[in-house]
Every structure is written in C-alpha cells, then in structure tokens.
Amino acid sequence: MVTASEEYSFTSFSNLPFYTRVNARLLDLAEVGKQRKIVDLGCGTGGVTKLILERLQSVKDSVIYAIDHSASALKAAAEEIGDRRNATIKFVHSEVQNLTDAVRDRVDAIVYCNSIHYVPDKSRLLRQIKDKLTPNGIFAFNTSFFEGSQPPDTQEFFRKWMMRSLRILKRDHGLSVDKTSKVESRVQIRADQYRELVEEAGFEVQVNDLNRVEVPHEGWHHISGFSDWIEGVMPGIPLDKGREVLQKGLREIWDEMNLKTVPRVWLSVSASKPQFG
Numbered sequence: 001m002v003t004a005s006e007e008y009s010f011t012s013f014s015n016l017p018f019y020t021r022v023n024a025r026l027l028d029l030a031e032v033g034k035q036r037k038i039v040d041l042g043c044g045t046g047g048v049t050k051l052i053l054e055r056l057q058s059v060k061d062s063v064i065y066a067i068d069h070s071a072s073a074l075k076a077a078a079e080e081i082g083d084r085r086n087a088t089i090k091f092v093h094s095e096v097q098n099l100t101d102a103v104r105d106r107v108d109a110i111v112y113c114n115s116i117h118y119v120p121d122k123s124r125l126l127r128q129i130k131d132k133l134t135p136n137g138i139f140a141f142n143t144s145f146f147e148g149s150q151p152p153d154t155q156e157f158f159r160k161w162m163m164r165s166l167r168i169l170k171r172d173h174g175l176s177v178d179k180t181s182k183v184e185s186r187v188q189i190r191a192d193q194y195r196e197l198v199e200e201a202g203f204e205v206q207v208n209d210l211n212r213v214e215v216p217h218e219g220w221h222h223i224s225g226f227s228d229w230i231e232g233v234m235p236g237i238p239l240d241k242g243r244e245v246l247q248k249g250l251r252e253i254w255d256e257m258n259l260k261t262v263p264r265v266w267l268s269v270s271a272s273k274p275q276f277g
C-alpha cells in the first residue's frame with residue numbers, strides 16, 4: 001500500500017537522468033569512492049545513497065550513514081536499495097540539525113544534496129558537519145533553491161504556468177489559493193552567502209560553482225508531484241488537486257511555448273576541513 005507521504009515523495013524526480021548527473025558531479029567533487037565512511041545528509045528516498053553505494057564497490061569496510069527526518073522516505077530508501085548493498089548502510093532517523101548525536105563516528109566525507117536550503121540555522125549545522133569530519137575530510141553540497149537559482153529568462157514560463165494552473169484549479173475544482181495560509185517561506189540566501197558561511201565555519205572551499213542545468217518536461221512534471229513543491233506554490237490546496245492542476249497547466253504551457261527544456265541554476269560547493277583546525 002502506498003502511504004500519502006510516499007505518494008508525494010521526491011523519488012520519481014530523484015531518479016531522473018538529468019538529476020542523477022547533477023548529483024554524480026557533486027560526488028566527483030567530494031571524491032566519493034576514495035573514502036570509507038560517508039554521511040548522506042537529507043538522503044530522502046535514497047537516490048544519492050545509491051550513487052554513493054555504486055562508488056564504494058571496491059572499498060573495504062565502508063559505511064554510509066543515510067540521515068533523514070522522514071521515516072517514510074527512509075523506509076522507501078531501504079526498500080529501493082534492498083540487497084544491493086556492498087557497503088554497510090545505516091539509516092538514521094533524525095533531524096540533520098542533530099548530526100552530532102545522530103552519528104557517533106567521525107567520517108571522511110559528508111554529502112548534502114538539494115536539502116541545505118531547508119535548514120534555518122546553517123552556521124550551527126556547518127559547525128557540526130566540520131566537527132564530524134576527520135582532518136582533510138570533505139563536505140560537498142548542492143542546491144537549486146537559492147537567490148538566483150531561477151534564471152530571469154524563465155520568469156515568463158513560471159508566470160504562465162502558475163496562472164494557468166490556478167485557472168484550472170478554479171475551473172475544475174472551484175478552489176483558489178488562500179494567500180493567508182502560505183507556508184512560512186524558506187529564506188533563500190545568495191550563492192556568495194553560502195560560500196561565506198562555509199568559510200566562516202572553518203572550511204577551505206575547493207570548488208564553488210554555478211551551473212545552468214536544462215530541466216526537461218519530466219523534471220517539472222515530477223517536481224509537481226512532490227509535497228514540498230506543491231505546498232510552496234499552491235499553499236492550502238490538497239496535494240492531489242495541486243499535483244493534478246500543476247501537471248495539467250505545465251503540459252498546456254509547455255506545448256504552447258514549444259519548450260524543450262527550462263533551465264535552473266544549481267550551486268555546487270565542495271570544501272575540505274583543514275588538517276589542523
């Protein structure tokens with residue numbers, strides 16, 4: 001049986017080839033494959049955990065700590081990975097903000113894919129991440145939710161998509177978005193502010209780059225089925241109706257604008273913990 005939270009999970013988006021490429025590149029930056037102990041922060045339904053696992057084929061006694069605060073996401077990740085494990089995977093049900101207690105071990109690398117924007121006090125978390133790493137250990141994260149992640153030339157697409165979806169919501173369901181029930185919006189910070197925070201926490205930034213990633217129709221389609229996205233763009237609307245109208249609106253606007261892809265900017269950062277410090 002599919003539970004409500006699994007039905008609106010990140011899985012279908014996470015498994016898309018373009019998204020896998022973005023994360024595989026982050027794992028390259030973090031040199032995943034060389035280390036033995038790795039934390040996958042905000043692992044969700046295990047899309048990135050699987051990629052890490054593939055890279056640890058020949059590493060003896062390797063351990064992955066996969067952490068998420070969603071019990072249903074962890075369950076889905078464990079089922080998805082099944083018996084294909086060559087490394088030990090420890091699924092840890094915890095807020096990432098409790099990293100210090102959630103993982104007792106020191107680790108060689110911590111990767112954090114598309115989740116750092118959820119955490120309000122990033123400085124505190126970054127200090128915990130640094131403490132959890134062995135000297136020369138690597139921290140790598142990416143995000144597509146920061147100020148500047150939505151390229152200006154895509155604004156027309158977004159405006160049309162949202163307007164069309166709202167019209168369909170009204171027409172098909174007699175519903176309107178209740179502006180007062182807007183979820184507390186996550187504060188988006190700029191790419192240079194992320195870099196500053198990482199440096200302030202005592203890391204040496206190795207790579208800090210912005211990439212314009214061409215997202216295909218299926219990317220926008222699947223993200224429209226993810227609860228966080230639906231709640232963000234259609235606050236107060238039941239998830240099933242939000243998903244339905246966003247996907248319908250997307251299809252119509254996509255065809256009318258004759259689009260092939262709509263880009264999004266991804267920030268990727270890789271930083272090392274100094275040997276002494």
Ligand SMILES: C[S@@+](CC[C@H](N)C(=O)[O-])C[C@H]1O[C@@H](n2cnc3c(N)ncnc32)[C@H](O)[C@@H]1O
Pocket residue numbers: 010014041042043044045046047048067068069070073094095096097112113114115118119
């Ligand atoms: C967009 S998904 C990314 C999942 C995975 N890293 C990937 O790229 O496929 C974000 C994940 O972060 C988790 N998450 C968000 N805030 C969290 C927190 N404070 N502590 C632990 N997990 C959190 C959510 O439950 C969700 O599974």
